[in-house]
Amino acid sequence: MPDAAPKKPSRIQKRNRHLILDAALDVFSAHGYRGATLDQIAEAAGLSKPNILYYFGGKEDIHVTLLNQLMETWLDPLIEMNGEGDPMTELLGYVQRKLDMSRELPRESRLFAGEILQGAPRMNPHLVADLKPLFDEKCAVIQGWMDAGKLASIDPRHLLFSIWSTTQHYADFEAQIVVLLSGEAPYDTASDMLDRMFRNLLRPEPA
Amino acid sequence: MPDAAPKKPSRIQKRNRHLILDAALDVFSAHGYRGATLDQIAEAAGLSKPNILYYFGGKEDIHVTLLNQLMETWLDPLIEMNGEGDPMTELLGYVQRKLDMSRELPRESRLFAGEILQGAPRMNPHLVADLKPLFDEKCAVIQGWMDAGKLASIDPRHLLFSIWSTTQHYADFEAQIVVLLSGEAPYDTASDMLDRMFRNLLRPEPA
DNA sequence: TCGTGTATTTACCAAATGGTCAAAAGTTCT
DNA sequence: AGAACTTTTGACCATTTGGTAAATACACGA
Numbered sequence: 191m192p193d194a195a196p197k198k199p200s201r202i203q204k205r206n207r208h209l210i211l212d213a214a215l216d217v218f219s220a221h222g223y224r225g226a227t228l229d230q231i232a233e234a235a236g237l238s239k240p241n242i243l244y245y246f247g248g249k250e251d252i253h254v255t256l257l258n259q260l261m262e263t264w265l266d267p268l269i270e271m272n273g274e275g276d277p278m279t280e281l282l283g284y285v286q287r288k289l290d291m292s293r294e295l296p297r298e299s300r301l302f303a304g305e306i307l308q309g310a311p312r313m314n315p316h317l318v319a320d321l322k323p324l325f326d327e328k329c330a331v332i333q334g335w336m337d338a339g340k341l342a343s344i345d346p347r348h349l350l351f352s353i354w355s356t357t358q359h360y361a362d363f364e365a366q367i368v369v370l371l372s373g374e375a376p377y378d379t380a381s382d383m384l385d386r387m388f389r390n391l392l393r394p395e396p397a
Numbered sequence: 398m399p400d401a402a403p404k405k406p407s408r409i410q411k412r413n414r415h416l417i418l419d420a421a422l423d424v425f426s427a428h429g430y431r432g433a434t435l436d437q438i439a440e441a442a443g444l445s446k447p448n449i450l451y452y453f454g455g456k457e458d459i460h461v462t463l464l465n466q467l468m469e470t471w472l473d474p475l476i477e478m479n480g481e482g483d484p485m486t487e488l489l490g491y492v493q494r495k496l497d498m499s500r501e502l503p504r505e506s507r508l509f510a511g512e513i514l515q516g517a518p519r520m521n522p523h524l525v526a527d528l529k530p531l532f533d534e535k536c537a538v539i540q541g542w543m544d545a546g547k548l549a550s551i552d553p554r555h556l557l558f559s560i561w562s563t564t565q566h567y568a569d570f571e572a573q574i575v576v577l578l579s580g581e582a583p584y585d586t587a588s589d590m591l592d593r594m595f596r597n598l599l600r601p602e603p604a
Numbered sequence: 605t606c607g608t609g610t611a612t613t614t615a616c617c618a619a620a621t622g623g624t625c626a627a628a629a630g631t632t633c634t
Numbered sequence: 635a636g637a638a639c640t641t642t643t644g645a646c647c648a649t650t651t652g653g654t655a656a657a658t659a660c661a662c663g664a
Contacts, residue, residue, distance in 0.1 A: 200610075200611095200661090202610080202611070202661085203610090203611095206611090220515065220516065221431060221515060222429045222431060222432060222511075222514075222515060223432070224428060224429060224431045224432030225429060225430070225431030225432065225515070227650080227651065227652085228651075228652060228653085229650090229651075229652095237612085238612070238613060238614090239651095239652085239653085240612075240613070240614085240653085240654080240655095241611075241612055241613075243652085243653065243654085244610095244611070244612075245611095248652070248653070249651095249652065249653090300514055303510075303514055303569075303570075304429075304511075304514055306569075306570050306572050306573050307429075307507055307510055307511055307514065307569055307570075307572075308427065308428060308429065308432070308572075309427065309572045310572040310573065310576075314572070314576070317572075317573060317576045317577075318576055321573075321576070321577070322576055322577060325577050344590060344593070344594075345586050345589075345590055347577065347578060347586075348583070348586055348587055348590040349590070351563075351566055351567075351570075351574070351587075352563050352566075352590070352591070352594065354566070354570075355562040355563050355565075355566035355570070356558075356559050356562050356563060358562075359558055359559075359561070359562035360558075362510075362513075362514055363510075363513050363514075363558075363561075363562070365513050365514075365515075365516045365517040365521070365524075366513050366517065366524060366528075367558070369517075369521070369524045369525055369528070369529055370524075370528070370529060370532050370554065371554060376555070379552050379554075379555055380555055380558075382552075383551060383552055383555040383556070383559070384559075386551070386598070387551075387559065387594065387598045390597040390598050390600075391593070391594045391597050391598070393597075407631090407640075407641095409631085409640080409641070410640090410641090413641090434620080434621065434622085435621075435622060435623085436620090436621075436622095444642085445642070445643060445644090446621095446622085446623085447623085447624080447625090447642075447643065447644085448641075448642055448643075450622085450623065450624085451640095451641070451642075452641095455622075455623075456621095456622065456623090
């Protein structure tokens with residue numbers, strides 16, 4: 191084993207790394223990379239700043255670790271979309287899964303959005319290496335469904351963009367939505383509305 | 398005149414304030430509020446840092462000024478949506494105007510997105526005072542159209558959210574779109590796609 | 605229980621950053 | 635030209651912030 195022996199992490203190590211990452215997710219998603227400080231993260235994690243640097247190489251290391259973890263979570267719902275299943279069911283299911291992610295993981299959504307918004311300085315490699323291939327693969331699947339007449343013909347790339355934007359909007363623009371809906375819970379209504387929107391869009395024209 | 402005499406700004410003042418705001422828009426939209434530095438703004442504006450502070454009270458003052466200006470621009474396309482016009486034409490026209498804004502003012506879109514993403518710390522008053530009333534008013538107009546059977550019945554609030562998210566996505570997530578489309582220009586295809594999507598969604602059911 | 609490696613803290617540092625101030629350089633108007 | 639102003643600059647400062655080093659406290663297997 192030529193690599194530096196990784197050793198198995200102790201109980202304390204696992205607990206503290208987790209604590210730190212969770213705190214960092216809070217802080218980074220709320221203030222952005224540059225707006226977040228190690229002191230804030232330390233405070234939120236209940237640890238001292240030097241202690242945090244004992245577990246991570248530095249601020250950037252924490253951020254990158256978070257982004258790496260996130261990428262997997264992020265791709266999951268799309269991976270689940272099954273090329274063998276019923277096209278309409280699969281696509282509408284994907285919409286709902288994505289909307290659920292906004293509801294249940296808003297911090298992650300905002301972390302991702304912030305990174306992309308600033309030009310993906312630390313995530314571009316991931317986009318190219320992980321997201322792009324999956325994107326191309328799933329676009330081909332969708333195109334196949336359309337060619338088979340199972341769905342209306344729409345550019346699959348823009349179809350996916352519209353799914354992502356409409357669903358993530360509820361997490362990323364939450365501050366605006368809270369104001370406009372006077373705090374009323376948006377997700378149930380949003381779920382109906384998006385289901386209807388994409389159903390109408392994708393329903394194949396009767397010959 | 399009890400107010401501090403405002404005087405009319407000199408030619409130099411007007412030029413420099415404009416230079417600074419344009420530079421600041423570049424820097425703030427690219428790095429976020431906290432990520433932007435006065436030195437970067439000064440450099441981009443071609444002025445010295447103290448000179449910038451001669452024209453503006455401070456970093457926050459610049460940011461707030463930008464946000465105030467932006468709010469007007471931002472509301473414009475929605476204001477233009479005319480309650481007297483043909484419902485489908487008005488709504489689809491609004492979609493296109495909003496998409497045009499993403500194409501032509503991506504920096505403004507990202508500045509706005511960044512501010513909301515971080516909880517609208519400096520913009521919340523504007524949202525409540527300016528956006529909310531307009532939002533309510535236009536929702537009522539749309540609801541009127543639906544009640545009259547001119548459009549399919551959809552929650553107008555979520556309809557507007559979906560218009561905003563799909564159109565702004567092309568500016569805010571540009572870094573991602575560039576990767577996924579391999580640099581291919583997205584706007585023409587997006588325009589067709591969105592027109593179709595909202596047309597299908599809003600077409601009233603034949604009785 | 606004791607020694608060894610693991611965790612944590614205290615005290616610190618250098619660079620970056622928002623901001624100030626007084627002097628110098630331009631403008632403008634008479 | 636010269637007084638009266640606006641604009642610009644160079645030198646400076648206090649704070650914040652990411653990060654380090656060495657000493658101390660702690661956990662755990664033999």
